[in-house]
Each structure stands twice: as C-alpha cells, then as structure tokens.
Amino acid sequence: xxxxxxxxxxxxxxxxxxxxxxxxxxxxxxxxxxxxxxxxxxxxxxxxxxxxxxxxxxxxxxxxxxxxxxxxxxxxxxxxxxxxxxxxxxxxxxxxxxxxxxxxxxxxxxxxxxxxxxxxxxxxxxxxxxxxxxxxxxxxxxxxxxxxxxxxxxxxxxxxxxxxxxxxxxxxxxxxxxxxxxxxxxxxxxxxxxxxxxxxxxxxxxxxxxxxxxxxxxxxxxxxxxxxxxxxxxxxxxxxxxxxxxxxxxxxxxxxxxxxxxxxxxxxxxxxxxxxxxxxxxxxxxxxxxxxxxxxxxxxxxxxxxxxxxxxxxxxx
Amino acid sequence: xxxxxxxxxxxxxxxxxxxxxxxxxxxxxxxxxxxxxxxxxxxxxxxxxxxxxxxxxxxxxxxxxxxxxxxxxxxxxxxxxxxxxxxxxxxxxxxxxxxxxxxxxxxxxxxxxxxxxxxxxxxxxxxxxxxxxxxxxxxxxxxxxxxxxxxxxxxxxxxxxxxxxxxxxxxxxxxxxxxxxxxxxxxxxxxxxxxxxxxxxxxxxxxxxxxxxxxxxxxxxxxxxxxxxxxxxxxxxxxxxxxxxxxxxxxxxxxxxxxxxxxxxxxxxxxxxxxxxxxxxxxxxxxxxxxxxxxxxxxxxxxxxxxxxxxxxxxxxxxxxxxxxxxxxxxxxxxxxxxxx
Numbered sequence: 001x002x003x004x005x006x007x008x009x010x011x012x013x014x015x016x017x018x019x020x021x022x023x024x025x026x027x028x029x030x031x032x033x034x035x036x037x038x039x040x041x042x043x044x045x046x047x048x049x050x051x052x053x054x055x056x057x058x059x060x061x062x063x064x065x066x067x068x069x070x071x072x073x074x075x076x077x078x079x080x081x082x083x084x085x086x087x088x089x090x091x092x093x094x095x096x097x098x099x100x101x102x103x104x105x106x107x108x109x110x111x112x113x114x115x116x117x118x119x120x121x122x123x124x125x126x127x128x129x130x131x132x133x134x135x136x137x138x139x140x141x142x143x144x145x146x147x148x149x150x151x152x153x154x155x156x157x158x159x160x161x162x163x164x165x166x167x168x169x170x171x172x173x174x175x176x177x178x179x180x181x182x183x184x185x186x187x188x189x190x191x192x193x194x195x196x197x198x199x200x201x202x203x204x205x206x207x208x209x210x211x212x213x214x215x216x217x218x219x220x221x222x223x224x225x226x227x228x229x230x231x232x233x234x235x236x237x238x239x240x241x242x243x244x245x246x247x248x249x250x251x252x253x254x255x256x257x258x259x260x261x262x263x264x265x266x267x268x269x270x271x272x273x274x275x276x277x278x279x280x281x282x283x284x285x286x287x288x289x290x291x292x293x294x295x296x297x298x299x300x301x302x303x304x305x306x307x308x309x310x311x312x313x314x315x316x317x
Numbered sequence: 318x319x320x321x322x323x324x325x326x327x328x329x330x331x332x333x334x335x336x337x338x339x340x341x342x343x344x345x346x347x348x349x350x351x352x353x354x355x356x357x358x359x360x361x362x363x364x365x366x367x368x369x370x371x372x373x374x375x376x377x378x379x380x381x382x383x384x385x386x387x388x389x390x391x392x393x394x395x396x397x398x399x400x401x402x403x404x405x406x407x408x409x410x411x412x413x414x415x416x417x418x419x420x421x422x423x424x425x426x427x428x429x430x431x432x433x434x435x436x437x438x439x440x441x442x443x444x445x446x447x448x449x450x451x452x453x454x455x456x457x458x459x460x461x462x463x464x465x466x467x468x469x470x471x472x473x474x475x476x477x478x479x480x481x482x483x484x485x486x487x488x489x490x491x492x493x494x495x496x497x498x499x500x501x502x503x504x505x506x507x508x509x510x511x512x513x514x515x516x517x518x519x520x521x522x523x524x525x526x527x528x529x530x531x532x533x534x535x536x537x538x539x540x541x542x543x544x545x546x547x548x549x550x551x552x553x554x555x556x557x558x559x560x561x562x563x564x565x566x567x568x569x570x571x572x573x574x575x576x577x578x579x580x581x582x583x584x585x586x587x588x589x590x591x592x593x594x595x596x597x598x599x600x601x602x603x604x605x606x607x608x609x610x611x612x613x614x615x616x617x618x619x620x621x622x623x624x625x626x627x628x629x630x631x632x633x634x635x636x637x638x639x640x641x642x643x644x645x646x647x648x649x650x651x652x653x654x655x656x657x658x
Contacts, residue, residue, distance in 0.1 A: 293330065
C-alpha cells in the first residue's frame with residue numbers, strides 16, 4: 001500500500017517536473033516555427049507579402065496563432081496551420097488565431113472547392129470572418145463560401161441559426177434572408193428558433209409570405225398564431241395552394257379571380273374602349289328616343305290644349 | 318290603357334339609358350386602373366433613376382476596389398518571384414550548374430536537342446517561378462476577382478431588396494413587392510452576361526458556373542494571357558540585346574523557343590538564360606548582370622500581365638466591371654420597370 005502511494009507520488013512529481021519542460025519545448029518550437037512561417041510568408045509574398053502580414057498583425061499574429069496551435073495540438077497542428085496559411089494566404093491566421101485546432105479541423109472538413117471559396121471570403125473580409133468563426137464555427141466558413149457577400153451578413157445578424165438555414169438555401173434565398181434578418185433578429189426566443197426552423201423547411205415560400213405580410217414579424221400575437229399553424233401552413237404551401245396570412249397571423253387560402261376575372265384582366269384596355277363606345281351609343285340612342293318621346297307627348301299636350309281652348313271659345317260664343 | 322302605353326314607351330329608353338351609363342361607368346373604372354398603373358410605372362422609373370443608379374454606382378466602386386486588390390495580389394506574387402532571383406543568380410555561378418549547362422550545350426550542339434534550355438528552365442523554376450506556379454497564381458488572382466464581383470453583386474441585390482421594400486414601389490417582375498428580386502434579377506442577367514462573354518473572357522468566367530475548374534474558361538484565359546506575355550518578354554529581352562531572345566522573336570510562333578501553351582512563359586526565360594550563360598559567363602559581373610536581367614524580365618512579365626492593352630488583366634478586369642455594370646443596369650430596369658431599354 002505504502003509502495004503504491006510512493007510510486008504514485010513519484011509519478012506526480014515527475015509529471016510536474018516534465019510538464020513545464022515539455023511546455024517550454026513546445027513554446028520554443030512554436031516560436032521557431034512562427035519565425036520560419038513568417039520568413040516563408042515574406043519570401044512567398046516578398047515585400048507585398050510582408051506588407052499583407054503587417055496589416056494582419058505581423059509576426060506577432062503568426063507567432064500567437066502558431067503558439068496557440070502548438071499548445072492545442074502540438075507540432076502537427078502548428079505545421080498544418082502553417083501549410084494552410086502558405087497555401088491560402090496570411091489572412092487565414094487572423095481567423096485561426098482564436099482557436100487553431102477548431103479552425104484547422106473545420107477548414108480540413110471542407111471540400112477543396114469550398115476551401116478556396118472560404119479562403120477568398122476570408123481574404124475579402126478578414127476581421128468579420130474572424131468574429132463570425134469565433135461566434136459560430138465551421139458553419140460560418142460554409143455560409144461565407146456558399147453565399148459570397150451575403151452569407152456573412154446573415155450569420156452576423158442571426159448567428160448559428162442563420163448559418164444552419166444558409167446551408168439549406170440557394171444564394172437567391174440567402175439574399176432574401178439577409179434582408180429579413182434584422183427583423184427576424186428582433187423576434188424573441190423561442191419564437192425565433194421556431195421561425196428559423198420553419199424557414200429552413202420551405203425557405204422561398206415562407207420568406208415570400210413574410211415579405212408580403214410584414215405584420216407577422218411586427219406583431220407578437222400574429223407571429224404566435226403564424227407559428228402555431230405552421231403544420232397547416234406547410235401542408236398548404238407544399239401542396240401548391242396559394243396562401244396568404246390574415247391580420248390575426250393565421251393562414252388563409254387565396255382564391256383566383258376565376259375565368260371572367262382573368263379574361264377581364266387580360267383584355268382590360270380593349271374592353272374599356274368597347275364598353276365606352278357601346279355604352280355611349282346606347283345612352284345616346286336612349287336619350288334621343290326619350291327626347292323624341294318627350295317631344296311627341298309635348299306636341300300631343302299642346303294639340304290637346306289647343307283643342308280644349310278652341311272648344312272653350314266656341315262654348316263662350 | 319293610353320297611360321300604360323306611354324309608360325312602356327318611356328321605360329324602354331330609360332332602361333337603355335341606364336345600361337349605357339353603366340357601361341360608360343365601367344369603361345371609366347377600367348381606364349382608372351390603367352391610370353393607376355401608369356402612376357406606379359412612373360414611380361418605378363423614378364426609383365430606378367435615383368435609388369437604382371445609386372446602388373449600381375456603389376457596386377461599381379466596390380468592383381473597382383476589387384480590381385485594386387487583384388493588382389496588389391499579382392504584385393505580391395511577383396515580389397515573391399523577385400525574392401528568388403539572387404539565389405538563382407548564385408546558383409548559376411556554381412560549378413555544378415555550370416557543368417550541367419555546359420554538358421547540355423554540348424549535347425544540343427551534337428544532337429540538335431534543346432537540353433540546355435530545359436536545364437536553365439528547371440533551375441529558374443526551382444528558385445524563381447515555374448510555369449505551373451505562375452499559372453496557379455494568375456488563376457488565383459482571377460478567381461479572387463471573380464468571387465469579389467459575385468459577392469458585390471449579391472450585396473447589391475440585398476441592398477436593392479431593402480430599398481424596394483422601404484420605398485413601397487412594387488417591382489414589375491414580382492408585382493407583389495420585394496419578394497425574390499434576386500431570383501428575377503438572375504433570370505434576366507444570366508443571358509445578358511452569356512451574350513457579352515464573347516467580348517470579355519472574364520465575363521465568361523462569371524457567366525459560366527465552374528469556369529474556374531480545370532479546362533474551364535479561366536484556364537483558357539490564363540493560358541492565352543501567359544502565351545501573349547511570353548512573346549512580349551522575348552521582345553523586351555531582344556531589345557535589351559539578348560541574341561537568343563532576338564532569335565525567338567525572329568523565329569516567331571513557329572520558332573524553337575515560342576511554342577504554343579503555357580510552357581512558353583518560363584521556357585523562353587530558360588532560353589534567354591542559356592544565351593547569357595554563353596555571353597557573360599566569363600565576365601566578372603555575371604551575377605549582377607543576371608540578377609538585373611532576371612528582375613527586368615519579371616518586371617516585363619508583371620507589366621505585360623497587368624497592363625497589356627488587349628489581353629492584360631487590367632483591361633480585362635476593367636472591361637468586366639463595365640460590362641457587369643451595363644448588364645446589371647439593364648436587368649435592374651427590366652425587373653423594376655418592366656421595360657427592356
């Protein structure tokens with residue numbers, strides 16, 4: 001018993017002694033690799049590369065990122081980060097700095113085409129991408145790569161929920177979502193999550209409805225009713241029905257104007273002309289007819305009056 | 318009896334008069350809707366003239382900034398190549414390389430081969446830049462620019478959707494407000510871009526999905542660009558007194574140095590280097606001369622790649638920005654006002 005305790009104590013002491021040594025070795029290795037990386041970057045990019053590196057934080061940034069990588073995943077991770085940086089540009093360090101292991105594993109999971117697109121997005125907006133990666137993780141890279149220019153806008157406002165929806169939508173829909181994002185962000189939880197889930201199920205159709213009926217996002221009661229009837233709404237939308245949203249937030253089926261309405265809509269201008277001409281002709285004919293009737297009856301009245309006055313004159317004689 | 322006959326004779330025209338007036342009223346109502354449509358059309362045109370033009374201006378500015386970024390990227394690549402020149406000059410003076418080139422020259426003289434140029438090209442590729450690296454770097458510049466244009470277009474559409482929504486001007490393409498403007502815009506703009514692809518190869522990259530893949534539009538553009546650049550570099554070197562380069566220029570496209578394909582770009586430099594080796598090896602300032610000449614060739618390459626008035630990246634990118642602006646303006650007009658022109 002005593003021997004086992006002694007062995008355990010010795011192990012603890014040895015570990016305590018060796019850990020700082022190992023840590024120091026890692027740190028010095030990282031510092032060396034950082035220097036080498038910076039040199040390689042400067043050599044790769046010449047004066048411009050050095051300038052780019054300085055703009056991104058310079059040697060300090062490279063050292064910090066590689067030291068962190070060495071701490072998190074040892075030499076292998078730091079080497080991988082260095083390789084990725086040389087391949088895709090120094091801007092990657094800015095994003096990787098916070099959590100190199102998370103960044104490298106996320107970046108490695110992307111397809112080569114997506115890696116290129118993500119690196120282009122990082123080169124375009126390094127600060128924003130660093131912030132979004134810290135906040136959301138791999139999904140931020142995917143969103144920025146898949147929807148250049150707007151993916152970052154959505155993730156910035158809607159965070160992880162936005163990034164999740166972005167993985168299911170086309171870029172046209174991502175543009176629509178980027179416009180709705182500030183309004184959706186104002187919706188409180190848990191409604192916001194439910195709304196984002198609903199958008200994820202039929203993105204284009206749900207966002208069209210939200211655009212056409214903005215009161216749903218402004219009015220909490222309407223939104224609650226809208227979300228409560230989400231199953232019915234999805235059935236209607238996916239069933240190809242024309243759907244609107246009532247003032248109470250509940251879905252209503254819209255009816256087409258029917259055959260006559262469509263015909264009228266199609267021939268509005270000629271129909272208006274024809275109706276005007278025929279109407280004026282009929283009204284004119286009727287007016288003339290009435291005027292003639294009036295004239296005839298007036299003549300008859302006058303003749304009758306004449307006859308009466310003539311009869312009265314004869315009577316007086 | 319008589320009164321009844323009178324009433325009947327009045328009733329008929331009165332009824333007809335009412336019907337006629339109702340018809341005239343209906344015609345007025347129908348034209349009133351048309352007048353409202355005219356009013357909306359005017360509002361749309363005003364929206365396009367103010368907000369639409371402003372958004373297009375912002376997009377063009379962003380695209381010009383993307384051009385600046387592309388120029389910086391190309392400059393960064395060439396700075397990297399320049400940094401390898403001293404090592405290359407150093408390598409040429411070593412006995413090993415001298416022996417290698419001399420042996421190759423002897424072989425060329427004996428068997429009419431092109432071994433010496435190959436050796437020099439390999440050394441240049443090792444220390445300065447290879448054909449493959451040059452092609453990859455130029456393609457990367459093109460890819461970043463293309464991606465930036467796409468990002469700027471998406472930003473334009475997002476901002477347009479916002480402006481349409483807040484101004485309450487229904488777009489002609491949707492009639493319902495601001496829904497799916499991006500989709501309508503893309504339907505309009507893609508055929509326009511495809512039509513313009515003949516004029517600008519960069520537009521072809523933008524118009525064809527996957528244009529940046531192997532064998533895609535981008536590869537063709539870069540190959541063409543590098544071939545044209547190689548001819549210019551040879552002309553420049555010949556003007557500075559390189560007899561080998563002069564031979565290449567005189568030999569034209571069918572000569573020994575200028576062969577079709579991307580291999581020409583660095584291959585021609587290899588040929589020129591062999592010429593220097595023969596001309597200057599015995600001179601005391603060989604290293605300095607090679608360094609200066611290599612730097613000059615790299616400067617010519619960069620200048621040709623960026624500034625060539627016909628195929629250079631500056632003119633191609635500038636043209637792409639202009640064509641994009643024009644196509645986007647036409648597409649915006651169509652989706653906002655419904656007018657073609």
